[in-house]
Each structure stands twice: as C-alpha cells, then as structure tokens.
Amino acid sequence: MRRVLSCFAVAVAVVSPFAQAQKLQPGLWQVDSSNMQVGGQKLPDTDVMLDQLQALAPEQRQMLDQALKNQGVNLHGKGVQVCLTPAQAQSEQIPMRDAKSGCTQQVxxxxxxxxxxxxxxxxxQGNGVVKFISDRExxxxxxxxxxxxxxxxxxSTDTHGVWQGQDCGTVQPRQG
Incomplete structure (x- = not known):
C-alpha cells in the first residue's frame, strides 16, 4: 500500500501542473490518470487506487486529504480536482504546483x-507532452x-483533464 501511495503522489505531483500550460479555462478541473507503470509493472488506475485509500484508517485518510488540500488538490471521483485561477489559466508558463517542492519545469x-x-x-525527473483537445480538455x-x-x-502515466466549470467550490487554487 505504501508503494502505491508513493506512486500515486508522484503521479499527482507531476501531472497536475501541466494542465495549466495552455490557455485553458479557469476554474475547476477533473484530472484522471491511467496506464501508470513503475519499473515496467502496471499499477492500478487512479480510480482503483482511490478505492484502496478508503481502507486507510480514518486519521491517515484525513492526513492525506489535508496534505493534498494544502497543495490545492482534492481527491474526487476517479482522480483529483484542481482549481485554476484566471492568471494561472492565461499563463505562458507551467505554474509550480508547490513553490516549496524544489521542482522546476520547462516547456x-x-x-x-x-x-x-x-x-x-x-x-x-522526466519529460512529457500535453495534447490540447480544446480549452476545456x-x-x-x-x-x-x-x-x-x-x-x-x-x-510513466497518461492523464486526462476535463474542465468542470468556473466555480471551484471548496477546492482552493494551487499556490506556486
């Protein structure tokens, strides 16, 4: 379980910021990951891992939820939700997920x-490509x-993001 959580955290940390690269719609985004592999072994898709998180002790689940929430990420449905501000959505750069992470990204x-x-x-470290279907996907x-x-x-992982609407509800915009 610990290895699955570690891999899930890496996938979320790496993938979520790239939704912001193109001039996408500001607001709430649902981001789901699939085809995750570590060391050549396929991992369960995000929805399966999220189901496994339900088995965590309530205090562990609360700590995980709070840690992700502090980074502007909300576990939801088959993946995570993130909130993009208008400035982040219009950025020509890939905003940092967490300025304290020590990560750099370059288009x-x-x-x-x-x-x-x-x-x-x-x-x-690694490389990737984001293919824009529209300003909403x-x-x-x-x-x-x-x-x-x-x-x-x-x-490796594949990710799909879909705009949910302008209102982010309780999901706070990510800082960076």
Missing part, C-alpha cells in the same frame, strides 16, 4: 495542439525516473 516545444516539457524535482503522457525508498525507478 521545451510549443504548438497550438501540444506542449512538450521537462521537469526536475529533488527525487524525480487535454491529454498528457509523462515518462520519468524517481527515487522511492532509496531505489531509483522509472515510471
């Missing part, structure tokens, strides 16, 4: 349909390597 190639990027964090593929429990591993 290496831009077109109207896709952005390629490189990311580097203290425990992870995107797909992303990310491939990278990370250190978990002192072991270097490779991983």
């Amino acid at each position: 290496t190639e831009r077109s109207a349909q896709a952005w390629k990027f490189h990311f580097s964090c203290p425990q992870a 995107f797909n992303a593929t990310i491939v990278g390597s990370f250190t978990a429990n002192g072991t270097q591993q490779s991983g």
Whole structure:
C-alpha cells in the first residue's frame, strides 16, 4: 500500500501542473490518470487506487486529504480536482504546483495542439507532452525516473483533464 501511495503522489505531483500550460479555462478541473507503470509493472488506475485509500484508517485518510488540500488538490471521483485561477489559466508558463517542492519545469516545444516539457524535482525527473483537445480538455503522457525508498525507478502515466466549470467550490487554487 505504501508503494502505491508513493506512486500515486508522484503521479499527482507531476501531472497536475501541466494542465495549466495552455490557455485553458479557469476554474475547476477533473484530472484522471491511467496506464501508470513503475519499473515496467502496471499499477492500478487512479480510480482503483482511490478505492484502496478508503481502507486507510480514518486519521491517515484525513492526513492525506489535508496534505493534498494544502497543495490545492482534492481527491474526487476517479482522480483529483484542481482549481485554476484566471492568471494561472492565461499563463505562458507551467505554474509550480508547490513553490516549496524544489521542482522546476520547462516547456521545451510549443504548438497550438501540444506542449512538450521537462521537469526536475529533488527525487524525480522526466519529460512529457500535453495534447490540447480544446480549452476545456487535454491529454498528457509523462515518462520519468524517481527515487522511492532509496531505489531509483522509472515510471510513466497518461492523464486526462476535463474542465468542470468556473466555480471551484471548496477546492482552493494551487499556490506556486
């Protein structure tokens, strides 16, 4: 379970910021991940992992929910929800998910349909591409390597984001 949670946290940390790269609609976004692999082994899709989180002790689940909420991420449905401010949605850059994370991200190639990027964090690095279906939907593929429990591993994931509306409800915009 710990390994699954670690991989899920990496997927959320890496994928969610890239929804902001293109001039997308501000507001609430649902972001779901699938085809996750670590070390060549397929992991369950996000919805299955979220179901497994239900088995956590209530205090552990509350701590996880609060930690993600503090980073502007809400577990919901088959994935996570994030809130983009108008400034983040209009940005020509990929805003940092958490300024304290030590991560950097750089768009290496831009077109109207896709952005390629490189990311580097203290425990992870890699590349990806975001393909924009519209200003209300995107797909992303990310491939990278990370250190978990002192072991270097490779991983990949596919992500799909869909705009839910302008009102973010209780989901706070991410800082960065």
